Amino acid sequence: MVVTLDEIVEAYLADKDFQADRLELARRRDESLPMLQETVQQFIRGRSNLETFRSLLDMELRTGEDWGATGMGFMVQLNNLNKYHNGPDSNVDLRFRIILQGLNAITVGQCIEVFYEFLLAEQDRLRRAGKSSGMIVAPSRSPFIISLLAFWLDPTPRSIIYYTSLRKGLHRLMATGAVSTPPDLALSTTNVEIRTTTHHEAVNEIVDYLIRHVPELQDGTNYWFESFCYWVGEHWQSSALPENTLVAEKDGTNLLTQTLTGTTVASEDEETLDPPPSTAEKTEAEARMSKLLIPHEPLLPTPEPLLIQLIQEVQRHILVDEQLVRRIYHALLAGHVILTGPPGTGKTELARLIPEILWQSKTDDGEQDDDPALSRETAYTTRMVTATDDWSPRTLISSIVPQTINGTVSYKVQYGHLTATILKNWSFDGNQPEEWSTLTLHRTRITTPAGTERGTLQTFKGQWLVIDEFNRAPIDLALGDALTALGGNDVLRVPIDNGSAELPIPQDFRIIGTLNSFDRHYLNQISEALKRRFSFVEILPPTRAQRSAEQGIVLYKALKKVSHLSQAISVDADALSWDGTVAIEADASGQYELLWEDENAPFPAAFRAAWHIFEIIRIYRPLGTAQAIGLIRHMLIAGILQDYKTYEAWCGALDAALCDTIVDQLQVLLPDEIETLFLYLTTPPESFADTYHQQLNELASAPQRLYGQLRAFSTIVDDNGILYLSDADIERIVALDQPTMTNATLQQLFHLDHEHPTLPQFIRRLRVFKAERGL
CATH class of the missing domain: 3.40.50.300 (P-loop containing nucleotide triphosphate hydrolases)
Structure with a gap:
């Protein structure tokens, strides 16, 4: 039997009575949210202890039980946490508060994992102390407790409350073949298990899939995913299917629902077991599986x-x-x-x-x-x-690690990265x-x-x-x-x-x-x-012959990363525009092209100045495109937030960005290389050639240092991909009594046909490096 997601969604949306009941429930829940949120925040901020927190929640929840939280899963567990776990030696009150700090819709998976590990340790401690199971908060309650508190603090349409009914319905969606099972999801026979950040992220993958493929499920509330899974678990009737089921997608293709790739674990919340598949069903599953086999062959x-x-x-x-x-x-x-x-x-x-x-x-x-x-x-x-x-070999191959099950320590094999x-x-x-x-x-x-x-x-x-x-x-x-x-x-x-x-x-x-x-x-x-x-x-790194393409991808990615700072920046799949400044579009080969509104405007001029300096630094320190993106992004953040209008202001942003992103990577340069950068930034372009030749003459008495200085140029190419200095050129210059390079070569290498901006902070940092090297 093949079950499609569309069939289930169609039946779900047709149940109008259920939809009306859930919308009314959502309305009542939303009315109680502000009070619940304040109560939770008071506890996290240390303005109430665990006993007071539990008592306040108890009163607020009983005024109308709309959250399913007054029973065993939540309030009873909070009571046990306060009554049996808490004490002067354990200080569970503080530890629970620390776990909840920073809890929101994004961090819920991390908090579930931390709380689960905490409850495992508590379970072991209290059992050794002679406490009965009824007194101990079960680790399996971690996802419900944490996700409910996270929802109260930060309700969003993507928030998930891990009710048992939601996890049961989600399990049925995968068991019937309506959605694929993410490889890292943990499954029991009837439920989805959420114990780690990875498990929570796997459920979020399913939420993303539903949003994209059946957006009509979203009913305008923050509870649509819960409602759908609850309905599937309680109302959708389907025959038991094999563990590997071919799913008919909208486009008619077949995907494998890989239940077996999930980690099968025993659930403390299990109530009933599904009947085992029949012999005929097993045969059908094996036949389907055989279609997914691929040859064991070399890389083609x-x-x-x-x-x-x-x-x-x-x-x-x-x-x-x-x-x-x-x-x-x-x-x-x-x-x-x-x-x-x-x-x-x-x-x-x-x-x-x-x-x-x-x-x-x-x-x-x-x-x-x-x-x-x-x-x-x-x-x-x-x-x-x-x-x-x-x-160690344990990291890549395997190791034997301890695990605690019902208070008993056992050992299991944990596969390393390579084996897994x-x-x-x-x-x-x-x-x-x-x-x-x-x-x-x-x-x-x-x-x-x-x-x-x-x-x-x-x-x-x-x-x-x-x-x-x-x-x-x-x-x-x-x-x-x-x-x-x-x-x-x-x-x-x-x-x-x-x-x-x-x-x-x-x-x-x-x-x-x-x-x-x-x-x-x-x-x-x-x-x-x-x-x-x-x-x-x-x-x-890309060469100067690739300057145009690299500038395009650098500015595109830098602007994309800061686009949230300005409404003037709009981003599409292969294009970006910054109103009044630049448009960036990808050509057929995927390279980004810059289309400036005015090439002589303050930012374009500052961008070119930044690029010239970056290329000169690259002579001695071959920085990658990622460093260029970081440099320009820092410039943009300062300039956009402070609405820079002048070239001087943008150069000030460049100066700070060089100090924040580049200069510390220059400490490894040779003393002569630092000296050259310092001379370039402190000497007028028209005088630089003479100053640099003086430096070469001083190095003539130290051939190794002279070779080192010139060898830095041996990998730099011009806009046409031609080397500025070949190995033969270097040998010829070294052999001279007074080593010199042509002014034309120096002009192109150091962009001497352009005035460099004043960068006092960057120069000061280079001066410190000079002092440290005794220059």
Whole structure:
């Protein structure tokens, strides 16, 4: 049986009596909100203790029981918290208040998780003290207690109160196949379990899906999601369906409701169990599952010319050369990859985007080659983790961790990042890890939120692991035996309860690492054995030949980040306008073009001045596009909020922004490089060439320092991509008794045909660096 979401929604909206009753309930609830909100805030601010808080709520709720809070789930639990948990030694009153500080519709998931962990510890403490279960607040009450308090404090149409009826109805929506089950959602046999931030975010994914696909569910109140789930749990009658159900979507495509990918847990709130599926239903589920199996095969290339179009899609998100994207693509076809380079060059973004975009494929819907309909079912999502210096094999492979169940401590295997990611690519037909093999493990696609389209569930061929800041961890130690697996072995040995098991590695699985080349000498080193297992691709900042494209994406992203500060800024998918100043539009290749209202107006002039200085700093410190975005964003915030009208005012904002975002990254420069920047900013453009030649003559007696100064120019290209100084030019200059460069070269390198703005704060900071270096 196939159940569609449209069928359920149609039946729900047709129940007019139910709709009228819920609207009346919403009206009564809204009337009581101000008093409840004030009572909760009084407790959080410390103006009432837990006993007074409970008593005030008891009186307010009993004047009309519209919140379902006077029974076991809420008021009884608050009473137990005050009566049996609280005391001079435990100080639960204060600890509960601290947990609630900052509680709102956004932080509710975090507070549920913290309160749940707190109640687990309290449960263990009170049981050891001889308290009975009836005296102890059950950890499973955490989502209802916290979400109800959060709703009273911050009611929004997206707020969720985790009533048992809501969780039951949500479970039924997934069990009948009306919505897909997010991979990280915890399920019992009849309920959805909410114990962590991840669980709450998974429910929010479903809320987002309903808002987009059935907006008619929103009835103008803050309770529409609760009402819908309650109605589904109580009124929608459907036969029991297999755990894996193909869902008929509006467009006729099939998605897998992956109940088995959720974490199955025993619920303390369970009342009844659903009947087990029949033999016929199991056979049907197995048949459907077989359709989702995919071959266990190597990573396949994307055919041309589709690859060209997909590379352009990558370039819509980040400014990067086509040949560089192809190098990364070719390296991934060969094996695992590390993206290395200066900070801010987009390494992490490329690691996330390339697997998801470059391995897309055309669907049958694509009628024209120049605008194909694309599917992610052949592409790869990523699991992003950030390395830290406390990593060990437990972090990446597995470990044995304690857990408390009903006061009894037991131990379980907790898989590390690498093992968990590999397992995401498999469907397991066994019961124990000892049974892992290519016979019991089958490759199936996975459904998870997309990276490029936040909040949307997409089906991917598999998942890869991205390790950000690769060398911040003792990575050789953390990988342990996985070094052998990465060297070409097709299995990863994983410690489990009874020893170890061999987990097959999919042939198309990849690890992508990112490495900040500026820090590589100060952090953990990578062994030669590990280097042999990765390809290293360097990601450098855009060159001056890409100035126009980089300026476009920098100003677009900077303005987009501050658009909430001014109504004059409007943002669309591929365009942005700032009334009276600039319009930014993306061309066919995804590059942003700046269309100034008046190029000589104060802000455009200050923007050009900022860019000139940024390019000169890049001679010695190759900063990425992200640093340029940060610099311009700081300028914009000051200028927009204070309504700057003059060039001088905008340059003052530039001066402060340089000090706040750039200058501390210049402390690592060589003394001669700091001296050159200082000379540039304190010398009139017409006199700079003479002053700089004096500096070169002083360096002539120290050839290594002279080489260092000139080598900084050897990677800088002009607007046409031609080097200002070749290696032969550098050798020729060093050989001179009085080293000199042509005035024309210096003029272009240092933008001497433009007056630089006065930057007193930035100059003062450079002067401090000079003093520290004894210059």
